[in-house]
Amino acid sequence: MNSLSLLTGFVLICLTAAACADGQPAQKRTSRLQSLGEVKALEIKPRALKIRGWKTRNDTKVLFVRTTDLPMFDIHVSFAAGSARDGDRSGLAATTFSLLNEGVPGKDLSAVMATFDGLGAQWDMEIDHDRAMFSLRSLSDPAKRLPAISLLTQILSEPLLSEERLAPVKHELRAALSAEQAEAGYQALQRVKTLLAPDSPYSLPVYGTESGLSAVTRAHVEDFHRRYYAARHAQITLVGDLTVAQAQAISLQISDALPTPPDAFLASATASPSALQTGHLELAQQQQTHIVFAQTSVPRRHADHAALYAAGQILGGGSNNRLMNELRHKRGRVYDVYGANINWAGGAGLVTFTLQTGNSVSAGTAALVRDMLNEFLRDGPTTLELEHLKRRLANRNVLDSASNRQILARLVEINRYDLPLDLDYTVQQVLRLTVADVKNAMDRHLSADRWVSVTAGATVEQQPLPEPEAAPVSEADESMCRADTGFVAS
Amino acid sequence: MDTLCSRMLLFLGLAPFMTLAATPPPTHQFTLENGLQVLVREDHRAPLVTSQLWFKVGPADEAPGQTGLSHVLEHMLFKGSSKTCADEASRILESIGAEESAFTYADATSYQQTLAPRYLGVVFELMADLMSTAHLHADDLSTEMAVIREERHLRTDDNVNAAVLEHFSALAHFANSYRTPVIGWMHDLQQVDAGELRHWYESRYAPGNAVLVIVGDVTLAQVQPLAERYFGVLAKRSVPRLPSPVELKVPGERQLTLHREVPAAQLLMAFNVPGLATAKDPRTVHALRLINAILGGANGARLQQKLMFTDRVFNRIDTVYNQMTRGDSLLLLTAELADPPLTDLAGAQARVWAQIDALRTTPPSQEELERARTQLIAQQVYASDSIQQQARQLASYPTIGLPWRLLDEDAETLAKVTPEQIRDAAALWLTRERLGVAHVHKAAANE
Numbered sequence: 006m007n008s009l010s011l012l013t014g015f016v017l018i019c020l021t022a023a024a025c026a027d028g029q030p031a032q033k034r035t036s037r038l039q040s041l042g043e044v045k046a047l048e049i050k051p052r053a054l055k056i057r058g059w060k061t062r063n064d065t066k067v068l069f070v071r072t073t074d075l076p077m078f079d080i081h082v083s084f085a086a087g088s089a090r091d092g093d094r095s096g097l098a099a100t101t102f103s104l105l106n107e108g109v110p111g112k113d114l115s116a117v118m119a120t121f122d123g124l125g126a127q128w129d130m131e132i133d134h135d136r137a138m139f140s141l142r143s144l145s146d147p148a149k150r151l152p153a154i155s156l157l158t159q160i161l162s163e164p165l166l167s168e169e170r171l172a173p174v175k176h177e178l179r180a181a182l183s184a185e186q187a188e189a190g191y192q193a194l195q196r197v198k199t200l201l202a203p204d205s206p207y208s209l210p211v212y213g214t215e216s217g218l219s220a221v222t223r224a225h226v227e228d229f230h231r232r233y234y235a236a237r238h239a240q241i242t243l244v245g246d247l248t249v250a251q252a253q254a255i256s257l258q259i260s261d262a263l264p265t266p267p268d269a270f271l272a273s274a275t276a277s278p279s280a281l282q283t284g285h286l287e288l289a290q291q292q293q294t295h296i297v298f299a300q301t302s303v304p305r306r307h308a309d310h311a312a313l314y315a316a317g318q319i320l321g322g323g324s325n326n327r328l329m330n331e332l333r334h335k336r337g338r339v340y341d342v343y344g345a346n347i348n349w350a351g352g353a354g355l356v357t358f359t360l361q362t363g364n365s366v367s368a369g370t371a372a373l374v375r376d377m378l379n380e381f382l383r384d385g386p387t388t389l390e391l392e393h394l395k396r397r398l399a400n401r402n403v404l405d406s407a408s409n410r411q412i413l414a415r416l417v418e419i420n421r422y423d424l425p426l427d428l429d430y431t432v433q434q435v436l437r438l439t440v441a442d443v444k445n446a447m448d449r450h451l452s453a454d455r456w457v458s459v460t461a462g463a464t465v466e467q468q469p470l471p472e473p474e475a476a477p478v479s480e481a482d483e484s485m486c487r488a489d490t491g492f493v494a495s
Numbered sequence: 496m497d498t499l500c501s502r503m504l505l506f507l508g509l510a511p512f513m514t515l516a517a518t519p520p521p522t523h524q525f526t527l528e529n530g531l532q533v534l535v536r537e538d539h540r541a542p543l544v545t546s547q548l549w550f551k552v553g554p555a556d557e558a559p560g561q562t563g564l565s566h567v568l569e570h571m572l573f574k575g576s577s578k579t580c581a582d583e584a585s586r587i588l589e590s591i592g593a594e595e596s597a598f599t600y601a602d603a604t605s606y607q608q609t610l611a612p613r614y615l616g617v618v619f620e621l622m623a624d625l626m627s628t629a630h631l632h633a634d635d636l637s638t639e640m641a642v643i644r645e646e647r648h649l650r651t652d653d654n655v656n657a658a659v660l661e662h663f664s665a666l667a668h669f670a671n672s673y674r675t676p677v678i679g680w681m682h683d684l685q686q687v688d689a690g691e692l693r694h695w696y697e698s699r700y701a702p703g704n705a706v707l708v709i710v711g712d713v714t715l716a717q718v719q720p721l722a723e724r725y726f727g728v729l730a731k732r733s734v735p736r737l738p739s740p741v742e743l744k745v746p747g748e749r750q751l752t753l754h755r756e757v758p759a760a761q762l763l764m765a766f767n768v769p770g771l772a773t774a775k776d777p778r779t780v781h782a783l784r785l786i787n788a789i790l791g792g793a794n795g796a797r798l799q800q801k802l803m804f805t806d807r808v809f810n811r812i813d814t815v816y817n818q819m820t821r822g823d824s825l826l827l828l829t830a831e832l833a834d835p836p837l838t839d840l841a842g843a844q845a846r847v848w849a850q851i852d853a854l855r856t857t858p859p860s861q862e863e864l865e866r867a868r869t870q871l872i873a874q875q876v877y878a879s880d881s882i883q884q885q886a887r888q889l890a891s892y893p894t895i896g897l898p899w900r901l902l903d904e905d906a907e908t909l910a911k912v913t914p915e916q917i918r919d920a921a922a923l924w925l926t927r928e929r930l931g932v933a934h935v936h937k938a939a940a941n942e
Binding site for chain 2: 044076125
């Protein structure tokens with residue numbers, strides 16, 4: 006399925022009638038909402054989107070979905086040119102990345118920006134540890150499209166990388182670094198990464214370090230561009246009002262212009278954790294303490310990824326997950342809980358749960374979160390929890406292919422992680438899971454003694470965590486109201 | 496740059512939007528007997544629909560001492576009603592796959608759900624119930640107020656940029672109620688009263704004070720009976736008077752000096768200008784939108800080109816103008832000085848003034864105006880990609896008492912603005928006596 010020679014795959018919103026029927030909401034049996042009982046298993050006309058994939062003659066991997074309703078298109082180009090490839094000069098990848106749009110033959114930075122503005126095009130760029138990413142949203146009218154694509158191609162393939170712009174770019178990166186370092190949440194996550202990978206570029210900021218940035222020269226940048234902005238390591242993703250021929254021409258135009266060095270590609274760095282598993286950052290001005298729990302997980306393409314994704318969702322996804330129910334709905338201690346699976350060294354994943362609470366209850370809250378995480382690792386999800394998740398995902402998969410932007414996001418993910426050409430792939434995998442599948446996957450990959458946890462906030466006298474105001478509801482009663490003197494449920 | 500060439504491109508640029516504008520998507524409007532206004536826009540690209548219920552109430556309507564009440568109500572709506580237990584509404588929406596959010600804006604509160612069209616009836620029944628029978632129990636309120644205080648810490652108190660902007664907004668809006676922070680002042684959040692909350696709910700969530708906007712893969716024939724069935728049964732109630740938050744004719748020049756733990760010194764400037772609902776002549780508003788785009792609303796705008804990319808006075812600089820306000824608005828500039836600074840805040844402000852003065856005295860070139868216009872028109876095309884954004888745009892008109900058809904006429908209106916009108920609007924509105932300024936100095940962490 007993942008072979009690009011296969012080229013196409015049909016994507017249907019709701020693959021089978023059975024999947025639609027699975028979407029019936031849990032509350033149907035008990036809710037007082039009349040309409041829930043009346044929902045017909047109406048046939049949803051699936052949006053038939055064809056994913057086309059190809060490789061250019063220089064080995065750039067391209068994915069494309071054609072939508073013709075609006076006179077616009079999106080293009081996303083990415084390179085394996087993230088900060089994990091900095092080598093000895095931390096900040097080299099970010100400097101190269103930032104210099105790309107600072108000038109091309111005939112246009113300085115101002116002219117580049119004014120050109121995109123004048124075409125009505127929207128330009129965006131982003132870098133992480135693994136990849137440098139560039140995206141352009143443009144009108145599809147050739148008078149707008151052609152100059153926009155030409156400029157994009159020049160930025161990626163013919164950047165001036167001038168000595169003159171090197172110093173300003175380093176200034177910007179230093180400013181971005183200090184802005185990040187002013188954020189407690191960023192600092193906490195950074196400390197987690199340091200504990201997990203003390204000797205790896207994954208524990209260093211994407212924008213580099215002060216000493217690393219100082220050491221970067223124009224020659225280093227030019228070499229980095231030649232080596233890592235190579236056609237064979239580029240990925241192009243397109244969505245919108247283009248014909249297949251136009252999309253292919255665009256991909257060739259870009260790919261043909263990119264450097265094609267001999268493949269001296271270095272594997273991305275890996276990481277081994279330190280012995281320390283907890284940390285605290287003292288931030289005296291903070292009203293809240295940020296709490297992060299993290300543990301390394303499996304790569305995106307791993308057979309257990311879907312099961313661990315489901316586990317993460319049940320614990321910390323959506324707005325009615327285990328942690329939110331306990332910490333927000335019952336106790337009022339947090340505004341939000343954020344569960345994520347982020348990219349990590351060696352292509353692995355990093356499971357994180359992040360929340361913020363008042364400084365005076367931070368110790369009690371962190372202890373409660375640890376207990377809840379470990380209880381979940383020990384017992385696994387309940388049948389009700391997994392059913393709720395499946396319904397939610399089966400019902401919401403129509404969202405993934407509704408707009409060009411959403412299609413692009415899914416397609417970029419498919420391109421990046423070399424997933425099957427199916428916008429609905431992860432959902433379909435989750436729908437097949439059993440409670441035992443989730444529990445077994447957690448047993449294989451996660452462990453109560455491998456959590457790394459960090460707090461970032463002000464140290465104050467600790468209060469015991471108050472008991473929930475509302476009596477906790479047992480699972481069997483989940484859809485019933487708690488005892489309520491002011492109102493009798495009908 | 497080749498001027499002739501780019502001007503030609505720009506004229507061509509109007510074509511796609513004009514095509515869209517000539518055949519706007521089918522849009523229907525009706526009003527239920529109880530006064531609820533309903534807008535339905537058909538967009539059949541994907542089997543999806545968004546339902547947005549907007550109430551004309553926000554912090555701009557709140558009395559001193561009760562700030563934050565509209566946002567508290569937005570939270571408390573999900574804490575039980577005649578047909579739902581506490582938090583059940585959220586669980587039901589989640590299980591039917593809705594992407595759901597509730598938002599409090601300066602003068603509106605909105606509940607938005609996006610999901611498969613077959614569940615539209617569920618959303619209607621739920622929202623009709625929440626807007627008419629919410630419990631708002633005092634014991635739930637105390638738990639939820641703790642959540643909201645944590646939300647305020649997260650969004651504002653521990654976020655220096657947001658805290659600075661909140662502080663400055665209270666000065667920039669001198670004699671109008673937009674000075675109230677959306678989440679409310681912390682001292683008011685310590686003393687929210689359940690009785691006052693109930694009064695706010697009963698007086699503001701009347702059907703006649705609300706607008707329901709539906710965009711997606713539905714027809715009028717599907718939506719109208721559902722709306723009648725679930726919302727039509729709600730009793731007609733009196734509708735509150737909606738005061739327009741207008742500014743003094745001459746608010747006067749104001750300055751605020753702050754010392755904060757910012758990574759680099761910041762300059763904020765705001766001009767008191769009209770919004771679409773308060774402008775005597777709507778052309779003023781369209782000129783101001785273009786002024787914003789020319790001055791600092793895009794990466795290729797004057798302030799960015801001159802003061803960020805070339806002279807490197809600022810690390811970042813942006814301007815923003817939101818014309819969709821019930822009352823008067825601001826043209827707001829936020830900027831961060833380069834570090835180490837090239838000049839002090841007063842010097843940086845003088846550099847910005849030089850750019851503003853240029854706009855006040857010299858009309859922009861036709862080419863520069865077209866560039867700004869193309870951006871605004873392209874943004875409208877891009878907005879059509881999202882049914883949620885379409886619904887938000889449609890809702891923004893009736894919410895401030897204007898006809899939604901203005902949205903479909905927007906490109907034509909923008910096309911009529913001339914370079915001279917840009918200069919005249921800049922000269923009239925971007926004056927010192929309409930200006931509020933904040934200088935934010937870098938404070939050490941231990942101060």
